[in-house]
Amino acid sequence: MEFLEQLINGLNLGSIYALIALGYTMVYGIAKMLNFAHGDIIMVGAYTLSVAVSTFNVNPGLSIIISMIVCAALGILTEKIAYKPLRKASPLTVLITAIGVSYFLESLALLIFGSKQRKVASVITMKPLSIGSFELTGESIVTLGVTIIIMVALTLFINKTKTGKAMLAVSEDKGAAQLMGVNVDFTISVTFAIGSALAAVAGTLFTSSYGFVGPYTGAMPGIKAFVAAVLGGIGSIPGAMLGGIILGIIESFSKAYISTQLADAIVFGVLIVVLLVRPTGLLGKKRMEKV
Amino acid sequence: MKKIINKKNIIAAAVAVGVYILITVLCSAGLLSRHYQSLLVPIGINVILAVSLNLTVGFLGELTLGHAGFMSVGAYAGCLFTLYSDLPTVIELPLAIIIGGAVAAVFGVIIGIPALRLKGDYLAIVTLAFGEIIRSVITNLDALGGAGGLKGIDKSSGFTSVYILLLITVLVSVTLVDSRHGRAITAIRDNVIAAESIGINVVFYKLLAFVSAAFFAGAAGVLYGHNLGILKPNTFDFNKSIEILVIVVLGGMGSIKGSIISAVIITLLPEVLRGLDDYRMLIYSIVLIAIMIVNNSSKLKAAKEKFIEKIRSGNTPAKEDA
Numbered sequence: 001m002e003f004l005e006q007l008i009n010g011l012n013l014g015s016i017y018a019l020i021a022l023g024y025t026m027v028y029g030i031a032k033m034l035n036f037a038h039g040d041i042i043m044v045g046a047y048t049l050s051v052a053v054s055t056f057n058v059n060p061g062l063s064i065i066i067s068m069i070v071c072a073a074l075g076i077l078t079e080k081i082a083y084k085p086l087r088k089a090s091p092l093t094v095l096i097t098a099i100g101v102s103y104f105l106e107s108l109a110l111l112i113f114g115s116k117q118r119k120v121a122s123v124i125t126m127k128p129l130s131i132g133s134f135e136l137t138g139e140s141i142v143t144l145g146v147t148i149i150i151m152v153a154l155t156l157f158i159n160k161t162k163t164g165k166a167m168l169a170v171s172e173d174k175g176a177a178q179l180m181g182v183n184v185d186f187t188i189s190v191t192f193a194i195g196s197a198l199a200a201v202a203g204t205l206f207t208s209s210y211g212f213v214g215p216y217t218g219a220m221p222g223i224k225a226f227v228a229a230v231l232g233g234i235g236s237i238p239g240a241m242l243g244g245i246i247l248g249i250i251e252s253f254s255k256a257y258i259s260t261q262l263a264d265a266i267v268f269g270v271l272i273v274v275l276l277v278r279p280t281g282l283l284g285k286k287r288m289e290k291v
Numbered sequence: 292m293k294k295i296i297n298k299k300n301i302i303a304a305a306v307a308v309g310v311y312i313l314i315t316v317l318c319s320a321g322l323l324s325r326h327y328q329s330l331l332v333p334i335g336i337n338v339i340l341a342v343s344l345n346l347t348v349g350f351l352g353e354l355t356l357g358h359a360g361f362m363s364v365g366a367y368a369g370c371l372f373t374l375y376s377d378l379p380t381v382i383e384l385p386l387a388i389i390i391g392g393a394v395a396a397v398f399g400v401i402i403g404i405p406a407l408r409l410k411g412d413y414l415a416i417v418t419l420a421f422g423e424i425i426r427s428v429i430t431n432l433d434a435l436g437g438a439g440g441l442k443g444i445d446k447s448s449g450f451t452s453v454y455i456l457l458l459i460t461v462l463v464s465v466t467l468v469d470s471r472h473g474r475a476i477t478a479i480r481d482n483v484i485a486a487e488s489i490g491i492n493v494v495f496y497k498l499l500a501f502v503s504a505a506f507f508a509g510a511a512g513v514l515y516g517h518n519l520g521i522l523k524p525n526t527f528d529f530n531k532s533i534e535i536l537v538i539v540v541l542g543g544m545g546s547i548k549g550s551i552i553s554a555v556i557i558t559l560l561p562e563v564l565r566g567l568d569d570y571r572m573l574i575y576s577i578v579l580i581a582i583m584i585v586n587n588s589s590k591l592k593a594a595k596e597k598f599i600e601k602i603r604s605g606n607t608p609a610k611e612d613a
């Protein structure tokens with residue numbers, strides 16, 4: 001029974017990681033950059049939700065949409081201001097800029113909300129479901145359901161719509177896509193918007209399970225999701241989903257059966273082992289090297 | 292064969308001694324406030340860390356995010372040595388530094404052999420993962436003080452010992468970079484396949500750069516521990532690695548002088564901005580983003596070059612007149 005409980009816990013956590021990892025991987029696929037500020041978008045999403053719900057008494061469903069819109073706008077804005085001028089710069093420069101954006105968002109949150117963690121009421125009001133002696137919390141049901149819906153919708157969007165196909169084309173070859181008439185700037189903006197909106201959803205689910213938000217809330221889930229994206233093969237969308245779920249399950253099992261404190265070390269250890277066996281991640285594509 | 296005693300080296304040595312004398316005089320004359328005096332050691336340690344990280348990031352061209360991990364391994368090894376040994380400080384501290392550096396170098400080999408097979412962002416994430424693993428393992432080892440930290444270390448290091456290690460680090464790095472080995476390392480950065488095809492042992496030279504960087508990071512950690520008297524695992528987190536990386540990138544990759552200057556500025560910047568209190572980090576982050584964009588944006592770069600050219604062409608006729 002405990003095994004099943006931990007499995008559900010793992011799936012729950014894993015879905016949140018997967019949602020964040022999707023943002024990392026999509027942005028990496030298209031802009032070839034590690035967006036270190038992505039974790040902090042989660043934090044912005046969670047704060048927006050908490051302010052909307054508790055300060056302005058907006059209804060929870062609408063607040064989630066507001067939080068998604070705010071995050072999407074923030075994603076587009078950071079891309080336009082900070083990353084767009086650096087499209088031809090070295091990856092390291094862009095990485096440092098992303099870190100700068102991350103510091104900026106964290107210190108801004110610190111200035112506005114202070115260092116004390118803010119309580120967030122769960123926006124999920126679903127009753128727990130009991131199957132025999134086993135109880136499934138409302139948060140788990142919603143998290144799993146939402147993640148499955150989002151993943152299906154995202155896969156359909158990327159493979160069936162024109163914008164989705166443009167995203168695939170840009171990630172394959174930016175120059176060629178532009179010659180074929182794809183609006184690269186627009187496509188990149190859409191990618192950042194979708195990735196950030198997903199981070200907002202992840203932020204909502206995350207704070208619903210944990211109940212608090214602080215300026216540094218996004219940092220650790222951000223790094224974990226980044227690990228998940230790399231584990232699955234960065235740039236690959238099914239990879240991010242798989243990586244997130246695997247990471248969540250490993251973390252939850254090592255917390256339950258090995259050691260709570262060493263769970264992080266185990267998660268990172270698994271990543272290293274996987275990369276040594278498959279240097280581009282589980283579902284990553286190998287690239288031929290040319291001189 | 293180049294002579295060791297030439298004009299350039301004499302000037303460098305004079306500058307090194309001059310800076311030391313200047314700082315000691317300023318300190319003893321009381322011209323440097325206590326607050327700024329307390330910053331001398333962190334500045335020196337950051338210079339050592341930045342110069343050593345520059346070996347991997349700047350000269351080898353591989354992005355690593357686990358430099359703080361090596362620093363912590365070295366710091367704990369060196370500090371444990373002084374805690375359990377009973378030698379006079381003059382012998383103990385240098386020995387501790389060597390032990391700390393050596394242990395960090397061993398970790399560099401252990402981590403480097405598998406990690407250096409990976410490229411680019413994958414290497415970055417693996418070194419980040421190693422750094423985090425080291426931190427969480429140290430946090431859980433009671434023998435190392437756990438999360439509370441390793442206490443009771445002799446506060447035997449000060450500005451002088453940091454400055455000596457700093458000079459050694461810079462000297463070794465400059466010599467390494469200028470040598471045949473250094474040229475092999477930069478060749479790997481410029482084109483791995485081409486370097487391999489002319490017979491450069493890529494694995495060996497990658498490891499050489501990686502391990503030298505680890506050694507000095509570990510040695511810097513030892514001095515850090517002996518200056519504060521306490522080591523806490525959380526000081527060596529991911530953010531510390533990032534801080535050093537920022538220093539290296541701002542100073543210019545592959546420039547040792549740049550690393551030194553930017554280490555001094557970046558360490559002082561938050562202190563200079565201290566008056567602004569809560570806005571300190573906000574301004575720091577904005578400055579960071581702005582510098583990155585101004586230095587690297589293709590549009591702004593062209594504008595900058597035009598501007599410089601304008602000044603130059605404006606100056607040349609003036610010189611001719613004179």
